[in-house]
Each structure stands twice: as structure tokens, then as C-alpha cells.
Amino acid sequence: MERGKMKAIGIDIGGTNTAVSICSLSGETLRHFAFPTLLSRKPEKTIKNIFKIIGEKCKLDEISAAGIGVPAMIKAKDGFVFYAPNLGWKNFSVKKAVLAEHKFRKLVFENDANCAAWGIYKKYPGVKPHFLAAMTLGTGIGAGFVSGGKLFSHRDISIFEAGHIKIEPGGLRCGCGAKGCLEAYCGSAYMNNWAASYWSKTRFAGKDLSAQEICSQSRKGAAWAKKIWKQYGFYLGIAVSDIVNLFAADKIIFTGGLAGAYSEFKEGLNSVMDENILPPYRKSVSIEACPQNHYIGADGAARLALL
Numbered sequence: 546m547e548r549g550k551m552k553a554i555g556i557d558i559g560g561t562n563t564a565v566s567i568c569s570l571s572g573e574t575l576r577h578f579a580f581p582t583l584l585s586r587k588p589e590k591t592i593k594n595i596f597k598i599i600g601e602k603c604k605l606d607e608i609s610a611a612g613i614g615v616p617a618m619i620k621a622k623d624g625f626v627f628y629a630p631n632l633g634w635k636n637f638s639v640k641k642a643v644l645a646e647h648k649f650r651k652l653v654f655e656n657d658a659n660c661a662a663w664g665i666y667k668k669y670p671g672v673k674p675h676f677l678a679a680m681t682l683g684t685g686i687g688a689g690f691v692s693g694g695k696l697f698s699h700r701d702i703s704i705f706e707a708g709h710i711k712i713e714p715g716g717l718r719c720g721c722g723a724k725g726c727l728e729a730y731c732g733s734a735y736m737n738n739w740a741a742s743y744w745s746k747t748r749f750a751g752k753d754l755s756a757q758e759i760c761s762q763s764r765k766g767a768a769w770a771k772k773i774w775k776q777y778g779f780y781l782g783i784a785v786s787d788i789v790n791l792f793a794a795d796k797i798i799f800t801g802g803l804a805g806a807y808s809e810f811k812e813g814l815n816s817v818m819d820e821n822i823l824p825p826y827r828k829s830v831s832i833e834a835c836p837q838n839h840y841i842g843a844d845g846a847a848r849l850a851l852l
């Protein structure tokens with residue numbers, strides 16, 4: 546087939562949904578679609594399920610390059626997943642499984658947060674930041690960064706695991722086994738572990754509340770909910786301050802579900818950043834939230850396949 550008609554695909558495999566972005570080989574977005582990830586106990590079957598749906602929605606024969614984003618500790622160059630807790634994968638060659646479904650001419654793999662960072666960078670309007678860190682605030686916390694126009698990546702293992710920056714030595718236990726990680730405080734799956742005490746004297750006492758519910762209570766003016774988001778901003782701000790101080794980051798972008806609560810946690814975040822970031826860096830760093838874009842990781846994955 547002539548090159549002009551060929552396309553690239555980005556597939557962002559999530560524990561709940563899989564998002565797909567199709568673009569031209571010159572990087573122009575052509576289509577987006579998403580569907581629930583049919584998780585099987587066998588990882589090969591999960592990949593088969595995903596490609597069955599993609600094959601029904603588009604012509605795989607027209608796609609020559611593919612980028613696959615996985616929420617995992619991954620050896621990118623080999624498409625080998627060491628560990629993907631949300632997918633239930635361990636020591637799994639996702640590359641082998643993908644190639645069994647379709648022979649792409651070019652096939653790349655990357656951690657999903659890195660895909661999101663690259664997607665955000667490529668779509669960033671106007672002058673690109675010198676150092677952009679994208680932090681995915683979801684069930685857990687992921688992060689990726691682009692410096693001097695390049696995605697910071699390692700061929701052999703995922704890097705920039707900002708979710709495991711220690712923000713409270715000896716604090717709450719994180720899913721990784723250590724104590725006091727950012728994720729153990731700011732991942733939506735963990736928020737109830739510390740935040741529930743804030744609503745213990747309200748009608749919600751004894752209940753589990755989702756981050757979205759806490760956010761809507763805060764927007765309705767509940768003082769206890771406002772305090773939670775202030776505290777959330779403090780926690781997040783400690784990690785963000787470290788990132789800025791280490792890398793002179795000039796742009797931090799929050800994405801993922803909890804980025805929608807940015808207006809609520811902004812104040813706490815800013816006060817911690819004011820206290821902890823070295824003054825020249827504090828002046829040059831700016832923060833943005835990009836909450837609504839479900840396809841940013843898939844867009845980034847597709848564009849990584851074009852490099």
C-alpha cells in the first residue's frame with residue numbers, strides 16, 4: 546500500500562478503559578475511540594479482546610505503526626511488562642501478544658504516564674516548555690517528563706515514578722510496600738485512608754467517599770471537604786516542589802480524574818510550593834490542569850510510534 550494512505554495507531558490500555566487514537570503518518574489526528582478493557586485472567590486473551598474490538602472499528606491493514614501505552618513497570622525496548630497491578634500482568638511479553646494479533650511495521654511500547662506526557666507536549670500550543678512534567682492523578686499517581694523536546698525514557702525500565710516520592714516519612718503504607726509515598730495520600734484509591742476522619746462528624750460518618758464526592762461536597766461549600774482538598778494540595782505540593790527543585794521544571798500539568806479537582810486543591814498546593822521551591826524556580830514554574838482529555842495518552846502513544 547502506498548505510504549500516503551498508511552496510518553499510525555496509539556493504544557492506551559487502562560485497567561478500566563482502553564483509549565485509541567489514529568493519526569496520519571504526519572501526525573494529524575484522524576480518529577479517537579474508547580471501549581471498556583475486557584480483562585481476562587490470561588494477559589494474551591486481554592490483548593486478543595482489545596485487538597478484536599479495534600479490528601471491528603478500523604482497518605488494521607492500513608496501520609503501519611503502533612504505540613502501546615501500558616500502566617506498568619515496563620522494559621520499553623522489548624515490550625516486556627515486569628508488573629502491571631491494574632491489569633494483573635506480571636512478567637508478560639506484551640510485544641509477543643500484540644504481534645500475534647497484527648504485524649505492525651513499527652511497534653513501540655511505553656509506560657502510560659510517559660505516553661500522556663508526550664501527548665501533552667506534542668499538543669502544547671505555542672512556545673513549548675523546556676521541562677514539562679505531566680502527573681496523572683488517578684487511582685494511583687503516574688508521571689512522565691519531556692526535557693528539551695525529548696521524552697525522558699529508559700530502554701530497560703520505567704523511570705520517574707513520582708508517585709513514590711516520600712512525602713511523609715513513616716506515614717501511610719503504599720501499594721508498593723513502602724510507607725509515606727505520594728500515591729498513598731493522593732491516589733484516589735488511598736484517599737479514604739487519611740481523609741475519612743474529616744467527615745467522621747458529618748452524615749457521611751463511617752462511609753467511603755470517592756474523590757468525586759469529596760470534590761462535589763467541597764464545591765457545595767462543605768468546610769470539612771474544603772479542608773481535605775487543602776491537605777491534598779499540601780501533600781501533592783511537597784512532591785511537586787521536589788520535582789521543580791531537582792529539574793528546574795517550568796511546567797507541571799495535572800491530568801487524570803483528580804485533575805478535575807484542581808480548583809479545590811490549588812490553594813494548598815501553591816502555599817507549599819511558595820515555601821519549598823527555590824525562589825528562581827518558583828518564579829518560572831507554572832501549573833495547569835488538563836482534566837478532560839481521555840485520549841491524551843493514546844495520542845502520545847501514536848506519536849511515539851512516529852519518532
Ligand SMILES: [Zn+2]
Binds near residue numbers: 709720722728
Ligand atoms: Zn510507593
